[in-house]
Amino acid sequence: MSTDIIKNSRNTENAPKSSVSTQTVAFSHYNNISAQLPIDPKSGKIVGDDVKTQTKQCLENIKAIVESIGHVMDDAVKITVFLKNLSDIEAVKDVYKTYFKSYFPTLTKVGVAALPLDGALVQIEALISNGEGTTPQKPSPLVKVARNTAHAPQSAVSTQTVAFSHYNNLSAQLPIDPKSGKLVAGGITEQTEQCLKNIKAILESIDHVMDDIVKTTIFVKNISDVNAVNDVCAKFFPSYAPARTFVNAAALPMGALVQIDTAVSHGDGTPPQLPEDSSKIVIEASIAENAPKTTYAHTVAFSHYNHISGQLPVDAKTGKLVAGGAKEQAEQCLKNIKAIVESVDHVMDDAVKINIQLKHIADIDAVNAVYKTFFKGDLPARTVVGVSAIPMDALVQMDAVVSNCESTPPKA
CATH class of the missing domain: 3.30.1330.40 (RutC-like)
Known part of the structure; x- marks a missing residue:
């Protein structure tokens, strides 16, 4: 694995901090921002009980993170909104559209069964352009x-x-x-x-x-x-x-x-x-022998990123769910991601973003206990949502975005 390009993990005091994720992880020309809940960073508590107030706080948190790294909201290329009640979407839009001056980024809106904190009605994540790149890349307009x-x-x-x-x-x-x-x-x-x-x-x-x-x-x-x-x-x-x-x-x-x-x-x-x-940059799609078999690629690398398919808590040898509860299942999901990452000569600390779906949002502490053991350096950006079902009736599923220093080769 090449180490020419360096991952840049950063936090600001002006947005909520977490012991299990980094607020923003930049690699090459993108910043990956952890999903933001409607938490006041000073009090550490959820604000308001209405979706407009909470949406504003989520976006204020993203804005604080974005500005702390010398960017502006119009640098956003993608926003994803997770709502406890999808019927709130029009109210969310009323607030959302005030945060962008020159154009609207791409947008995904989805209703979920649960969010990580009681009382939260909305959670928002963002992907931000990063023209300056990360060391040793030179800033480019x-x-x-x-x-x-x-x-x-x-x-x-x-x-x-x-x-x-x-x-x-x-x-x-x-x-x-x-x-x-x-x-x-x-x-x-x-x-x-x-x-x-x-x-x-x-x-x-x-x-x-x-x-x-x-x-x-x-x-x-x-x-x-x-x-x-x-x-x-x-x-x-x-x-x-x-x-x-x-x-x-x-x-x-x-x-x-x-x-x-x-x-x-x-x-x-x-x-x-x-x-x-x-x-002529090539897409490199790979299947790892030590991960559960699928009909689609385990990982697809292009340029400076690898994208990992959703991993269930399935033992690659038996093709069955592992025994145990959320902790054991989370560990298996992470083992599968690790096997895929290592099959393309990378390590878990190359991850820039992890996405987690939980059948029972109350399992988040059990998942966190095992999650942190898979990373030695700065933790990736992260999004967690609760869902009412996961394939194979699993309790947890994870996917990942991984940095790819060596990039992918041009065609001969």
Whole structure:
């Protein structure tokens, strides 16, 4: 593993601190910010009992973190909002849109079964552009490229795709017909197909293809729909299956059954990067022998990041859930991530972001006890949500974003 580029982990006193995560972890041209709860950093307590007050506090915390590292809110490329009650989304939007002056980043909105602290109604995470890079990269005046197409659903509070450096980040796509603005008729198969059609339309509008996708996070209303979704995905990815995580949503906008979030490779870069310098960067998809088998890639590396598929607490040898409770299951999830990371010559301390879904949010302390033992240095940024179901009736699932110092090679 090359050590040329250094991960930059930072905290500020002006936002809530955590013993199990770092507020922001920058690597190369992105900052990964831990999901922020509506906590007053001075009192350490949740503010208010209404969603507008709490949304403002979440965004104030993100703003404080962003400004502490010399950035502004308009450097955000992606925002994800987790809501205890999805019916609160319009109130959230009223507050949200006051925090951006020049444009709206990509946006994902999802209802979840629980949030990490009692009384929290909303939690918000962010991905921020980082033009200055991290040591020893030299600062570069890279430009964000925000784009929409009429061939996919548009929103007044988000952009369909925002490219920065070598990644495109798409707003999560719902099964909406862009002509009618309504959900398509049918069940999970038809809705999944429409989500993927919308993603395909966005990608083609910026001269990309579905095989440029490196990671999909698929939110499903019913966890039993996973196999049907996989069947549809196979039609859209016949030669290569990106990293994938299924997350059970308590509710999705418009009452949808499925919503798909994507991270997309962007070999052409953004100005002033030159297409001829970077358009031949290769996507490297890998399957690790010591991790549970899947029909999609365990890890997909592109440029300076690896994206790890959601890992269940499954023993790779038996293919079954490990015995025990949340602590034992969390340990197995982390062992699986570790096996995947080590299979591509990396270590757990290369992780910049960890995402955790819990069947019972009360298990968070048990998970934290084992979680910290897998990292020797600064802890990654982190997001935790409670869900009502996880594949295989597991208690916990985790995925990861990992730094990739050596980058991926150009084609010969």
